[in-house]
Amino acid sequence: MAVWNLDPGTYWAYHEYLLANQPPEGKRWAMVDRLVRFAREAGVGPIEKLRSHVTSGRYEEAVRATAAAAQQAGVESTPILVIDGRTVSPLDAPGRTRRLLDQAASD
Incomplete structure (x- = not known):
């Protein structure tokens, strides 16, 4: 959500980069430093503002609500x-x- 809100023109490039480079399922990998590094490598900017958005917690409620809706939908x-x-x-x-x-x- 942070990438979409800060630099929407790079969102799909980031999404593709993330999927192509994520470690195998079951490994804990979606940590702030790695997500920010992936964003930088995918051409997203401004990076420090992105880091601030990710660490601020501003998207936590939206992520929880989306996860709950997905679970409810199966x-x-x-x-x-x-x-x-x-x-x-x-x-x-x-x-x-x-x-x-x-x-x-x-x-």
Whole structure:
């Protein structure tokens, strides 16, 4: 959220960089210094203002609310799609995803 609010033009580059460089799941890695380093390496600026936004706690409530809404919707991983009220992971179930999309498009 901090990257989007401070430098929205670089958000998707940061997002892609983050996904390409994050350590394996299960490792605790999303620490401030690493997130800021990833942002710098992805071309996000201003870096010190970004660090301030991340450490200030200004996004904590929004993150908690989003996580709670995702959990309530049955979202356990990303990417995830909700098609006609059904949750599906396109990477785990590509055939089911295609069928649901085709069905939704024909309705």
